[in-house]
Amino acid sequence: MDLRRTRIAEIISSEEIGARFTVMGWVRTRRDSKGGLSFIEVNDGSCLSGLQVIAEEKLPNYLDEIVKIQTGASIMATGILVASPGKGQKVELRADEIKVLGWADPAEYPLQKKRHSFEFLRTIAHLRPRTNTFGAVARVRNTMSRAIHAFFQERGFLYIHTPIITGSDCEGAGEMFKVTAFDLDQIPKKDGQIDFAEDFFAGPARLTVSGQLEAEIYALAMGDVYTFGPTFRAEDSNTSRHLAEFWMVEPEMAFCDLDGDVALAVDFLKYIFSYVLENCKEDLLLFNRFIDSSVIKTLEDLISQEFKFITYTEGIETLSRATEKFEFPVSWGSDLQSEHERYLCEKVFKRPIVMVDYPKEIKPFYMKVNQDGKTVRAMDVLVPKIGEIIGGSQREDDYDTLLGRIKETGLNPDDYWWYLELRKFGSAPHAGFGLGFDRLIQFVTGMPNIRDVIPFPRTPGNMSF
Amino acid sequence: MDLRRTRIAEIISSEEIGARFTVMGWVRTRRDSKGGLSFIEVNDGSCLSGLQVIAEEKLPNYLDEIVKIQTGASIMATGILVASPGKGQKVELRADEIKVLGWADPAEYPLQKKRHSFEFLRTIAHLRPRTNTFGAVARVRNTMSRAIHAFFQERGFLYIHTPIITGSDCEGAGEMFKVTAFDLDQIPKKDGQIDFAEDFFAGPARLTVSGQLEAEIYALAMGDVYTFGPTFRAEDSNTSRHLAEFWMVEPEMAFCDLDGDVALAVDFLKYIFSYVLENCKEDLLLFNRFIDSSVIKTLEDLISQEFKFITYTEGIETLSRATEKFEFPVSWGSDLQSEHERYLCEKVFKRPIVMVDYPKEIKPFYMKVNQDGKTVRAMDVLVPKIGEIIGGSQREDDYDTLLGRIKETGLNPDDYWWYLELRKFGSAPHAGFGLGFDRLIQFVTGMPNIRDVIPFPRTPGNMSF
Secondary structure (H helix, E strand, O other): OOOOOHHHHHHHHHHOOOOOOEEEEEEEEEEEOOOOEEEEEEEEEOOOEEEEEEOOOOOOOOOOOOOHHHOOOOEEEEEEEOOOOOOOEEEEEEEEOOOOOOOEOOOOOOOOOOOOOOOHHHHOOOOOHHHHHHHHHHHHHHHHHHHHHHHHHHOEEOOOOOOOOOOOOOOOOOOOOOOEOOOOOOEEEEEEEEEEHHHHOOEEEEEEOOOHHHHHHHHHOOOEEEEEEEEEEEOOOOOOOOOOEEEEEEEEEEOOOOHHHHHHHHHHHHHHHHHHHHOOOOOOHHHHHOOOOOOOHHHHHHHOOEEEEEEHHHHHHHHOOOOOOOOOOOOOOOOOOOHHHHHHHHOOOOOOOOEEEEEEEHOOOOOHHHHHOEEEEEEEEEEOOOOEEEEEEEOOOOOOHHHHHHHOOOOOOOHHHHHHHOOOOOOOOOOEEEEHHHHHHHHHHOOEEEEEEEEOOEEOOOOOO | OOEEEOOOHHHHHOOOOOEEEEEEEEEEEEEEEHHHOEEEEEEEOOOOOOOEEEEEOOOOOOOOHHHOOOOOEEEEEEEEEEEEEOOOOEEEEEEEEEEEEEEOOOOOOOOOOOOOOOOHHHOOOOOOHHHHHHHHHHHHHHHHHHHHHHHHHOOOOOOOOOOEEEOOOOOOOOOOOOOOOOOOOHHHHHHHOOOHHHHOOOOEEEOOOHHHHHHHHHHHHHHHHHEEEEEEEEOOOOOOOOOOOEEEEEEEEEEEOOOHHHHHHHHHHHHHHHHHHOOHHHHHHHHHHHOOOHHHHHHHHHOOOOOOEEEEEHHHHHHHOOOOOOOOOOOOOOOOOOHHHHHHHHHHOOOEEEEEEEEEHHHOOOOOEEEOEEEEEEEEEEOOOOOOEEEEEOOOOHHHHHHHHHOOOOOOOHHHHHHHHOOOOOOOOOEEEEHHHHHHHHHOOOOOOOHOOOOOOEEEEEEOO
């Protein structure tokens, strides 16, 4: 069988009336007119729009097959592209041949032409990418991934693959999953303790929570680098914003301070949002229409607005003066909640905010301590609707200060011997940030639940598919 | 401190004699001439070449600092680019200011100007990217990653993030690591069995060995997709070709048969090899000179040669007639070893080979069974020096045949309910392949040990850094 085909996205944008095309895809609907004509809407995933295929009753398999084609079947159709007299499409395909590649029994196929709840669609994650919404999510996710690589590669950053399995518990950023090759029923013990020397890696292994510390190694040799890969948290957070497995983007730059870090973060956001608006407009219009009518405006605002720069201390002062009732109290030294971040963005400054110089007590050990001894060179980028979208910092590059911070926070310096050595041999100012990719996709699409922006979500109690 | 700098790659390629630049990087060597002049070679990771910085004794910190700068220190140097009278470089920087950003005590810094063994460098993986070889590996790895994304994105494939944590043991492709949030010292039991209902995912969880089955889901909705991410094997293979954690590329195409799959694989290899030759020539020349003097010729041959197409049966016949002594015997029905694959490529056909139609017994259940009932639509791409570089197949798209194969191979159909359903609802011919990214980098660079082509290798007994 000849499987050469043209993608629907290409056919539609070609507008080559009179040209002959073969299309292959999945049937969304079929309706028959009284005049012995069937209209079959085919979608192949290349774009949101389907292609209307016209089947006339003179086709040899019209009665045997074509009028039995149902939602979900896969077909091949060959014919001439003609201008469409109907509403909703400019072109349609007048078929002279239609083959059914795979049937879908309407009594069994769970995706019928009606709206299904996202909760239900999660139970059929093997079929949900065939719906308009999840097809659009897949295209937006792909485009945002491409935008991320394009942004960094154009600027000479190297893509680094940091490890997933790790022996260190890193920055203490959260609960970690354990990895083992032990038979869990027969874990070897020695003197009453688990004998990790017998395990695959000869020690307790975990799934990484961040590639940052390893990215710093490469930044302090190659200059500018970034990671883009899966990270993990074993936290029992059953919310619409948490995944146990999620993708992170983490650039890290040598010879860069907090100002350079902030500048990169702002450029980065403006770049990727412009990119998705330019390359996924049809899909974003779908989200704007059916999911959240402010997504496009929010992205456009972020691209055009100047970001407001304030210190954490200024932020706290502003919040203390607010008449707004907050669920969580505000005081210097406590972490901001997203209600506070959103209030500052949406109500006070009416634009995105870069907040810097957080109290060292609420930030990890590796952030560079300011001259005041109380705050660190941290920065968070806050945006409307979600609050923090990026968190970063200049890193502590002074050996003694870093060693002090490690001890102060109760960590074991021996576990960080190589991280410390980076400050002993050719240390340099360096900085970086992290961005949770799945929350970014939530922000861009307006999808309310993070489980619906990743193909196969992993959450407490769920690792289906 | 002003941290604006120009990367050395850019300075060298600009050849802007007379222009003023600031360079920041790590010192490789410093030597002093009798005439009160120091030559400092600085590398910033942006390219293999360093930049020679000339420091004259009239600089205010010449005696206090500059003559104390040693290998490994990080410095900032500002000056005018001049034509170099010396050998080995076209341009050099005549500095009017040099600042030391971070010292490196030569009594402690382990990377002195001499050749270190790769074994030793593995023990200081936090410093090895500062060597010529490992810097070059990092740039080649980045460029190959970019090539992979460019190839698929140009062809309209969507990048899909398949899950790392999985509840299925997939294709039985190998031993899997277990993932748990249990305290390994107190695993809850119920009726004498591990009570997995109490674990994070409410069942036994593992690290994926392949994203293929999930990629098929997306192919059968979006058309053409690919994955590029980490995969795992808990196999106790302490060889120069095995990693417990490695990166895989897995394209998957709907409306594609074995011929289409083979065509894509050949195009793909030619594209990425051309890409790296074009974008990493300086680094490849290093590998060609110091690691394996055939790497560039091998890549050029692969790009220009036509691949030879043979069936497995023809391959076995050819091998049976060979006068060569093989370590492993050859007979129809047994797996080919790399000695056989290399013999066919290097001695018999003298070019890359695409071998198809393998016995079904030695291939996984999901490969499409041929009409003969004995072989499957599998394909391996074999290349000189390593043998198999790509393995793929057309997938079984017939529900009943697939169900039979699942049972035949002793798997439980219930574990594959969604995979089976893809053949029930709008099934379509589809195909894909997998390529081990780290072995690809080994092939391109000639590096003898796979531990030296990934930043932080995970192998039996080792998960350092």
